[in-house]
Amino acid sequence: MTAGASILALAGCGSDGSGTDTPLGEQQLVYVNYGGEMTAAADKAWLQPFSKETGVSITQDAPVELAKIKAQADAGQVTWDVVTLDPAAGSGACGTLFEKRDPDIDMSAYDPDLVTDDCMLPLYPQAVNLVYNKKIYGDNPPTKITDFMDTQRFPGKRIAFNLASTTLPALLLATGVPADEMYPLDFSRAAKAIDDLGSDFALHADLAAEVEKLTSGDFAMCLCFLGRVEQAVRSTDDIGIVWDGTVRIWTGLYAVKGSRSPQAQQELFRWFSDPERYAPFYDLMAYDTPFADPGVPLPDKFAPYLASAHQDEINESVVYDVKWMRENYDQVLLEWTEMTAG
Template structure:
């Protein structure tokens, strides 16, 4: 299957991004378009991502073609900096128009977001892929953004691999190093699942119990701090098993690396695209959001980043050989243990992050 995946992703991604490239204009040195054939505008939208391939995909599929079609310039900036963005929100001096924020931040600052004008941002709520326990149609201050899962990953030469989070933390039954994310978001959930806490009793998270579970296997832990570091550990065999973002593992699988994803008990996560209510470019950003919700563009970004698209109609446009690599694949959704509770994290993120930093340094 790996060989067919590799060939398919190359052809599908090249074809889909070629369409975007033809529609767009040549990028300028600052990452913005020059207006193309879509007219001209004095407005420039600043779009903030985490950088890397995600930014490249957004620029090719969204930013440049949007400028070409509307004449509204775009400028890509990285990385996301919550401190800087919070300062903008609190002063009302908004210079960042769209920011690739995580779900906890979107929910933490709900009062700062503009109500989405659904006459401008048009899509069918019935077409949205809702993860377990989530219904984005109840949110009027944001629109769903691409999603992913926390999964167990493993090197395929291993005789056996963990299929549940309890097995992931049972290093006696399945020996071997475990690579884990050096951050509490998602890690605390799986540690508690590994300690026998059922998903429906997970929140509020028992942070001390989760850290104690991690301590019980601390000698077998390898910490990763970025997606690139995770991929390096898996590629080199620094750890045979890992708590991972599914799209990062999928990227290695497309390169025929000897790694795979265990979808059992995957923990789903996504976010919400928001617009600051105080933005002086509210109308233009609404136009950009509508542009982003196009089914073909959603598919193209999914092919570029490995995140699942927002719309079912977009997912159906992904080659069937590739669909199993995405968290929104129906069989993977069925195996999900649940979805991150953004409301809990919105209330507790800062305090829990500080506690994790102290624990990790110990």
């Protein structure tokens, strides 16, 4: 049975979470992601078509916060139904905060390396790379990830996203840690790198603002999410990407426990797990595919920002170690807070 047939066949009734059957077409979902252009892209590519076919009403909220999900669960008042999360954070709460996937959801199309727990579906893989302002460096641009640490040859302020799970491995890669020796993370080495950069290094909590600071020239280099870089270069050609080293990451889709529309949650998961239904997203955002075979060519216009299109140029590629991060999540956050507090 195809995903579409499954949805139509199950459109009769469901549970509202209180034991009362509710037709699927009368159920409602709140879908939560990181905001920005992702909200509009998800709505156009996935949520509107799903709602049109099933009758399920979907609204969106942003940004997603694990602490808020916990607070809703503790209060017994879950208002977020489907959320996108760092898979290390999500997998640590699989079965407690998040529902396990229905066993009949077909996962065979996915890249198996991205399926990291029994609750999630992988979404929009992307990369974190060294990105720089071309105007600042002119004919002497950085060419290696380790140039991020060389403030003598490449002066200027550096910026990164204030997220330990992605910035730590990117920063360690910049210090020369080989990709195959990245985990366990070397906290002392990372702390020293931050100290060595001193006032030339800053963290930012807003991805869009981070890239804006790079394009404006306030910062010369960035350890940036390339999906966000693509959005910035629509208005400027002053941004360069160094492909020498990259950190490859992805996001997990999770169904929150306690939803009043659990059947609609799982039907939305079936929608996402179909490569054909997922595909319209590729035309809207510069992200790679979570599937072993996307079924369609990824748009040429986004190739400059996709790691899959630059394999010959990448010397060191770190794949996010979800298992290690999940097992050491609290320590990572503690160490990150301490090394960035100053």
